[in-house]
Every structure is written in C-alpha cells, then in structure tokens.
Amino acid sequence: xxxxxxxxxxxxxxxxxxxxxxxxxxxxxxxxxxxxxxxxxxxxxxxxxxxxxxxxxxxxxxxxxxxxxxxxxxxxxxxxxxxxxxxxxxxxxxxxxxxxxxxxxxxxxxxxxxxxxxxxxxxxxxxxxxxxxxxxxxxxxxxxxxxxxxxxxxxxxxxxxxxxxxxxxxxxxxxxxxxxxxxxxxxxxxxxxxxxxxxxxxxxxxxxxxxxxxxxxxxxxxx
Numbered sequence: 001x002x003x004x005x006x007x008x009x010x011x012x013x014x015x016x017x018x019x020x021x022x023x024x025x026x027x028x029x030x031x032x033x034x035x036x037x038x039x040x041x042x043x044x045x046x047x048x049x050x051x052x053x054x055x056x057x058x059x060x061x062x063x064x065x066x067x068x069x070x071x072x073x074x075x076x077x078x079x080x081x082x083x084x085x086x087x088x089x090x091x092x093x094x095x096x097x098x099x100x101x102x103x104x105x106x107x108x109x110x111x112x113x114x115x116x117x118x119x120x121x122x123x124x125x126x127x128x129x130x131x132x133x134x135x136x137x138x139x140x141x142x143x144x145x146x147x148x149x150x151x152x153x154x155x156x157x158x159x160x161x162x163x164x165x166x167x168x169x170x171x172x173x174x175x176x177x178x179x180x181x182x183x184x185x186x187x188x189x190x191x192x193x194x195x196x197x198x199x200x201x202x203x204x205x206x207x208x209x210x211x212x213x214x215x216x217x218x219x220x221x222x223x
C-alpha cells in the first residue's frame with residue numbers, strides 16, 4: 001500500500017468504529033496483564049468466560065498469590081495451556097509484589113521480565129492501559145498486514161516494524177485494535193469476506209473472495 005492508500009484504509013476503519021477497544025474484560029492494569037497472558041492461543045470470549053468469576057474475587061497480585069496455583073487452575077481450566085499459564089500468572093504476580101511494589105510497570109523492558117509476558121502482551125498493556133502507541137501483532141494482524149500489503153513481513157516482529165514505520169497519525173493509538181477486529185470479523189483466516197469489506201479496493205490480496213458462499217447468500221435472502 002502507498003501512503004495515501006494507508007491513510008484512506010485507516011480512515012474507513014475509523015469511520016466504522018471510532019473508539020475501538022480490546023474485547024478482553026478487565027478492571028485494572030493487573031487484571032489486564034493476566035487476561036492478555038491467558039489469551040495466548042485462546043479466544044477472548046473463552047478468556048472472558050473464565051475470568052469473570054476470577055476477577056470478581058481477585059483484583060491485586062497479593063490476592064492472586066493467596067489464591068495459589070491450584071486455585072487459579074480451577075478458574076482457568078477451560079482455557080488452553082491452563083497449567084503453564086496458571087504457573088506463569090502466579091509467578092508474575094509474585095514478581096510484581098517483589099520487584100515493582102505491586103504496580104504494573106509502564107514500560108516494555110520491565111513488562112517482558114514478567115513470566116508469561118512477551119512483547120505482544122506488553123504492547124497490549126502499554127496501549128490499552130497506558131495509552132502508548134504500540135502495535136501488538138497477533139495472528140489476525142499478521143494475516144491482515146500481509147494480505148492487504150499494509151505491512152508485509154515474514155514474522156510478527158517484521159510486521160510490527162512495518163506498522164511502526166507506516167501507520168500515520170491520527171490512527172496510531174487505535175491501529176492495532178482496528179486491524180485485530182478487521183481480521184477477526186471480516187478478513188478471516190479461511191474465507192476472507194471481501195464481498196462485504198469496506199477497504200477491499202485498497203487491498204492488494206490477489207485471491208479475493210468477492211462472492212459470498214451460497215449458504216451465506218441463502219441466509220441473507222431468508223432474513
């Protein structure tokens with residue numbers, strides 16, 4: 001995509017959703033870190049179902065440590081990789097207490113020191129809680145960046161670097177949310193719904209699906 005196309009691309013996404021937000025549910029910075037750490041290889045819907053009861057009881061690192069690994073597992077056992085995730089959440093909670101005065105740090109270098117927190121998780125926390133212009137590249141953003149020609153790269157780090165370089169103001173703060181939602185609900189992995197995509201004409205993807213599957217057509221006719 002060229003500069004003017006990128007500006008138009010985000011203008012359209014912003015027009016459709018002026019104030020995009022993460023679909024993960026949380027009440028404070030600590031809960032956000034936990035939710036994002038739990039969301040690896042899991043859906044936001046699944047994480048939210050598991051954390052609603054957990055977050056009603058646990059709002060601080062101290063309460064999480066008191067709950068313990070086995071207690072946490074009981075809350076998150078419906079989430080994939082819950083054993084290792086529970087271990088990491090208890091460990092990161094203890095580290096927050098010991099090294100950061102129970103406060104979630106506001107910089108990437110410190111965040112990635114926390115067990116189970118990688119660059120993507122850190123970027124989500126920095127963006128959603130601290131309002132920093134970061135680009136958390138998940139599978140959706142990786143796919144959209146490559147498919148559309150917006151930010152092609154062989155790995156998430158390359159896509160992030162391209163986004164950092166190419167996304168203009170005033171779209172930088174919310175860019176990764178628009179891209180995630182676009183990938184989740186329109187530019188889907190198996191069958192991108194190009195026939196209803198508002199940015200289709202700006203997209204460089206060669207194998208566009210411009211006609212909906214017959215089942216989709218039939219459902220729309222019966223509505």
